[in-house]
Amino acid sequence: MRLVVPTSDPISLVKTWIAQARRVVALTGAGISTESGIPDFRGPQGVWTKNPAAEVQATLQNYLADPKVRQAAWRSRMASPAWTAQPNRGHLALVELERRGKLHALITQNIDELHQIAGNSTDRIIEVHGTMRRVMCWDCGQRTAMADALQRVRDGEADPACRSCGGILKSDTISFGQALVPAVIDRAMTAASEADLLLAIGSTLQVYPVAGAVPLARKAGARIVIMNNQPTPMDSLADAFLAGPIGELLPAICVA
Incomplete structure (x- = not known):
C-alpha cells in the first residue's frame, strides 16, 4: 500500500x-x-440510473438488431444537454x-x-x-458530422441510414459490446x-x-x-x- x-x-x-x-x-x-x-451514467442522477432504457440503447447488439431501440437512441441524442454545455x-x-x-x-x-x-x-x-459529435456507418465505416444526422432526424427521419451504402448509423462512440x-x-x-x-x-x-x-x-x-x-x-x-x-x-x- x-x-x-x-x-x-x-x-x-x-x-x-x-x-x-x-x-x-x-x-x-x-x-x-x-x-x-x-450528467454521468451511474451516479445518483446518472443517465442510466434515471432511465435504465438508455443503457439498453448503449448496448451494440440491441442497437443493431432493433429499429425501435435506434429510434429511441436518436431521440435521446437530440435531447442531450451536451449540445449546449x-x-x-x-x-x-x-x-x-x-x-x-x-x-x-x-x-x-x-x-x-x-x-x-x-x-x-x-x-x-x-x-x-470516441466522440458523440460524429456518426459512423456500421457497414461501410464512413464517418460524418453528428449535426448533419440530427438535422435529418429533425426533418422526419426516425432512423437515418448511411447515405453512401444504406447501412446503420451510430454515434462514433464505444458502445457496450463494441471493441x-x-x-x-x-x-x-x-x-x-x-x-x-x-x-x-x-x-x-x-x-x-x-x-x-x-x-x-x-x-x-x-x-x-x-x-x-x-x-x-x-x-x-x-x-x-x-x-x-x-x-x-x-x-x-x-x-x-
Missing part, C-alpha cells in the same frame, strides 16, 4: 509537484463534465496546464469534446471512448507509462482497460493524484487524494 503524503495543505503540495513535473498526464472521467451540466473552470485549467508546457497527454473517457472546445490541442487528447480501438488504447497506455505525474480527474477508475493507466504510471515511477468526490479502487496507489468540486480543485493546482 502506498501512503498518501501527510500534509495540512495538499493543494500547495500538488501544485509544487506540477511545477517540478516535466510530463503531466491527465486522465479525465465524467466528473469533470458534470459541472458543465452533463460549455467547458467549466476545470476544463480551462487543463488548457492552462498545456499553455505552461506541462501537459504531456490528456486521456479522456468523455465523449463530449469539451476539452477541445476549451482549447486543449487535439494532438494531446486521447479519446478512448475498443487497439491503437487508441496503446497510445493512452504509452502516455501513462511516460508520465512523471498522473492526475486522475473525476473518474471512478472502474472501467478497464483505461483504469489500468493508473497502476501503469505508478509502476513507471509517476506520482499519482486522484481527484474525485467519492473513493475509488485506486486510492491506495495515490500520493494525494483531493476531494471536492473539480472546477475548484483543478484551477487551484494547475494555475501557476
Whole structure:
C-alpha cells in the first residue's frame, strides 16, 4: 500500500509537484463534465440510473438488431444537454496546464469534446471512448458530422441510414459490446507509462482497460493524484487524494 503524503495543505503540495513535473498526464472521467451540466451514467442522477432504457440503447447488439431501440437512441441524442454545455473552470485549467508546457497527454473517457472546445490541442487528447459529435456507418465505416444526422432526424427521419451504402448509423462512440480501438488504447497506455505525474480527474477508475493507466504510471515511477468526490479502487496507489468540486480543485493546482 502506498501512503498518501501527510500534509495540512495538499493543494500547495500538488501544485509544487506540477511545477517540478516535466510530463503531466491527465486522465479525465465524467466528473469533470458534470459541472458543465452533463450528467454521468451511474451516479445518483446518472443517465442510466434515471432511465435504465438508455443503457439498453448503449448496448451494440440491441442497437443493431432493433429499429425501435435506434429510434429511441436518436431521440435521446437530440435531447442531450451536451449540445449546449460549455467547458467549466476545470476544463480551462487543463488548457492552462498545456499553455505552461506541462501537459504531456490528456486521456479522456468523455465523449463530449469539451476539452477541445476549451482549447486543449487535439494532438494531446486521447479519446478512448470516441466522440458523440460524429456518426459512423456500421457497414461501410464512413464517418460524418453528428449535426448533419440530427438535422435529418429533425426533418422526419426516425432512423437515418448511411447515405453512401444504406447501412446503420451510430454515434462514433464505444458502445457496450463494441471493441475498443487497439491503437487508441496503446497510445493512452504509452502516455501513462511516460508520465512523471498522473492526475486522475473525476473518474471512478472502474472501467478497464483505461483504469489500468493508473497502476501503469505508478509502476513507471509517476506520482499519482486522484481527484474525485467519492473513493475509488485506486486510492491506495495515490500520493494525494483531493476531494471536492473539480472546477475548484483543478484551477487551484494547475494555475501557476
